[in-house]
Amino acid sequence: MSERVQVVTRHILAPIAVAGSEIPAYEPGEHFGVFPDYEHKWPYPDVGIMSAQETPSTLFTSFLEQAAKNFPQVPALASEKPVPAPIRPGEAPALPWEAWAKWTWKDYYEDACRLAKAFIQLGVEQFGSVTIFGFNAPEWMVSALAAMLCGGKYVGIYSTDTPEQVQYKVDHSNAAVMVVDGQMEFEATAKHIEELPELRAIVCWGIPAPAQLTRKDGSVCRVMTFKDCLDFGSTQGSDESLATRKQATRPGHAMGIIYTSGTTGNPKAVMVHHDAAIAITSMSAQDQTGALKAYPARILSYLPLSHVAGSMMDMWMPICMAGKRNLQSTIYFARPYDLKEMTLAARIQFVRPTVFLGVPRVYEKMQSRMMAVASTITGVKKSIATWAKGKGLEYCRNQQAGGSRAKPLFHSIADKVILSKARDALGLDQCKVFIVGAAPISADTLEYFGQLGMMIQNVYGMSESSGLTTLCMPSWNAFGTVGQALPGIEVKCFKTGPSGENVEVPRCQPGAKVVPEDCQGEICFRGRHIMSGYMANPRFGEAHIKEIREKNASTIDKDGWLHSGDKGCMDSNGVVRITGRYKELIIGAGGENIAPVPVEDKVKQMAPALSNVMMVGDNRRFNIALVTLLAEGATGELPGGDSLTGAALEVNPAVKTISEAVKDPVWQKYIQDAIDAANSDTTVCQNNNWKIQKFAIAPRDFSVETGEFTPTMKLKRSVTEEMWKDLIDPLYS
Structure with a gap:
């Protein structure tokens, strides 16, 4: 991460330290669980966004039910079906809107209920799991909500996972049902059917249903299409069973498992509970974060839903906003090959998203292509473009924390005549919120887009913190940092004391180019958004349970602090900067x-x-x-x-x-x-x-x-x- 950070000269937002009544008291002890039926507990602050009064605990699925009432005829999900092949390499124009398959918010909820009833009939137990293997699609999200509605958890699998990794995740999560997209996903699962004793059914949404799978011991894994599964839920399922599951589910129960993509060993199963998803979306939707500007929203879903960032942006946030805040959105789905074939631009240009989330590599590739085009411009056009970008860069820097906020002379002309055309060509001319996360991004890339009028907000978090903890706010955006804690979250930098205790390090000066070593420590955070723990599978034996318990204890300490493993500092304005990762040092x-x-x-x-x-x-x-x-x-x-x-x-x-x-x-x-x-x-x-x-x-x-x-x-x-x-x-x- 670039260290080029402007010196902060004025105060806009309050530092992270807040009044005592806004900080809940954590009793020493274990603040995690390891088993699938664990019910997580957390302390509430007396006041503030995370108090029980302002954000009462409930089941996340209740927001989808309410969204269906608020916007019964508004399209919630839209996808090109069937997905056309590219016309030629790098060229895959979008279909007209009339050719897109659409689910209204009412369809979304009703299909999730039908599927949930089918899952119960197929063997998904209370606190059980449904694995989903395929590229982002309406069926992916409907399956995830159905898993929650039947009292279980959704478990996403990456499209890049090997058959062995797929087998581990399906087995470890105790999945009774697996929902898959295409032939490759089906075969990766079928290859290990003998090692998946708990798997009762495979549901296919992108291909005709292959023949059922029979194991050597005679047990059968049923195979059916997504449509047949919906029909099965309608005819064989019961509303009473669904209501019973709902009554048995608490906000502290896990609603999803995010498998961390570790570099060695088996991935850890992060349990995200209902209240954590509600907490993180509620904290994100405050005025100071800028998120509300994007609504009514158009969202392009292309980052993996099996990752916490994709789940939060494309699934949790729209449902929360529609059901809790009465703000509508439509989620459009990219084509499975868009990133590989570099045709994502066609989807962006069609959707014209109002909010755009990208990992650094997406922005860097976009920047590289734009710079390649710019290098072909010569003469007067080049001079005009250089002048306009100079005005844009000056304004971008003025917008940074501590900047004057002033518009340079002639900036409006430069933006309207030149810079807006770049945004229009990208399909991001109507985008109100730009977000980057998941990995470090250089200040140069942030400034490149900033000069074009696209101020990217850097976010920082982990799967273990439901994806988000700090954010560069629009009023306090400091490139090279990861911003301030969301309202309702505590963040501190600790070093380990002589008796193993947390010792908070001093805060550094805002904008310091070189941060003293004694001001750096491990970035730690706590709040209602923290996971309920890494899940262990009792079938895997006592040694496995002991290992997972130890991993939990080393991640969430006795005072409830989640230890990130990231090295960093916090300045006197509460702005956090990551200076390294302890495992990478x-x-x-x-x-x-x-x-x-x-x-x-x-x-x-x-x-x-x-x-x-x-x-x-x-x-x-x-x-x-x-x-x-x-x-x-x-x-x-x-x-x-x-x-x-x-x-x-x-x-x-x-x-x-x-x-x-x-x-x-x-x-x-x-x-x-x-x-x-x-x-x-x-x-x-x-x-x-x-x-x-x-x-x-x-x-x-x-x-x-x-x-x-x-x-x-x-x-x-x-x-x-x-x-x-x-x-x-x-x-x-």
């Missing part, structure tokens, strides 16, 4: 804790033709960097090919491929110059032990498909280092 030759991200970001800032930079140096004599270049077809999900693209074609116009660049002296100098600039910047390299001494160019880009990224495109450092061992080790010889 490089231990230098002198024992220093080196945070690689700021150094990596600086190299990328100085060399925009690079796609990824990864520092290596833990338990090594010095640090090196493994870099990848901008490649044609690289999307983050896919690594692309050997051909260079965008800014990478400008480094040496005679070099067109990665293979050629690896041996090219012009490229070698280009990368070395960027590394030298980072090494000499004392705001990111505090001493010689932080510097990068050598580098190597990987023959392809990193991606989810090839294993360097998690499904949400976070870098798997240890996995990547081992994967590219043959390229890294010679640099130390």
Whole structure:
């Protein structure tokens, strides 16, 4: 994360510290559970957004029921069905609105009820699970709400999961029913049917139902289409059974499981309880967050619903806003191949979303393509565009925390005549809220979009905190930080005391370029949005239960603080900055804790033709960097090919491929110059032990498909280092 943060000179929002009556008292003890039927408890503050008076606890599903009454004829979900294939690579225009399949809010609720009754008949027990395996679709969301309505939990599976990972998640979650999209998802499940003794039925929404599956012991796993399952619920299910399940479900019971995408070992099953989803959406929908500007909302669902960010933005938030705040929205679904085929732009241009959430890689790829187009503009047009972007950048910086808020002279003309056309071309001209999260993003990328009139709000959170904890508010947006805590959440930075106790570190100065080590600690938070714990499966034995209990205890301490594992600081205005991740810190030759991200970001800032930079140096004599270049077809999900693209074609116009660049002296100098600039910047390299001494160019880009990224495109450092061992080790010889 870039350390280039403007100094804050005025106070707009109150610091995180709030009146005592707004902070609940936590009794020492265990603030988590490990079993599927665990009912989570939490303390309420006396006043404020998280008090029992302002946000009473209820079942999350009650908001969908109310939304169906508030907006019975308003489209809630819309999807292109059947999904057309691309016309040609990179080209897949949207269908006309008349050709989209639509669910009204009334349809959404009624189908979820029908499906819930079918799930009960198919064997989903109270506190049981339904796994969902497929790209975002109306059927995905209907299945998730149905799982909640029948007293169980929805469990999302990533489309990039291997059959072995699918088998583990289905088995560990005790899923009785699995809802799948296509043939690939069905076969990945069928392959391990012998190891899935609890699975009673597979429901297919994107393909005709294959034949039922029979295990060697004679037990049968039923297979049916989504439509047949809805009909089954209507004819065989009962309203009484649904009402009984509702009465037995409490707000502290889990409504979903988010499997963390760890780099080693089996993923942990984060239990999100009903009240946590209500709490996080209620806190997010306050005036100061800016979220209300997006409503009535058009939302494009394309990030995995199996991840907490996708669930919160595309499912929890619209339901909460429609049912609790009487604000309508429509969720449009991207095509399954949009990210891989780089055709997401066609969906954005059709939907014209009012709110847009992207992980950093999405914004970076968008920026790269726009810069490539801009590089082809010459003459007077280029001069005018440069002038307009200069005005936009000045205004963007004035909008930052501590800025004057003033509009530069002629900014309105520049925005109306030039900058608005860029937003229009992207399909983001009607977007009121831009959000980025899930991984660090550089200040340069934020400023790039800011100059075009798109002020991106950085968010920070974890699956364990229902996806969100801090946010760069519109009135206090400081690039390079992750903003302030949402109203109703406590955030502190701790170091561990001599007896293992939490010791809060001093707050740093706002906008400090270099944060003193004694002002940095582990970022910790607590509130009603915290998970009910990592779930254990009793069938897996006592050793497994003991392991999960220990993981819970190391994550949520006796005072209710969730320990993030992230290293950071908080300034006197309550603004949080992440300076590293304890598990990612490089231990230098002198024992220093080196945070690689700021150094990596600086190299990328100085060399925009690079796609990824990864520092290596833990338990090594010095640090090196493994870099990848901008490649044609690289999307983050896919690594692309050997051909260079965008800014990478400008480094040496005679070099067109990665293979050629690896041996090219012009490229070698280009990368070395960027590394030298980072090494000499004392705001990111505090001493010689932080510097990068050598580098190597990987023959392809990193991606989810090839294993360097998690499904949400976070870098798997240890996995990547081992994967590219043959390229890294010679640099130390």
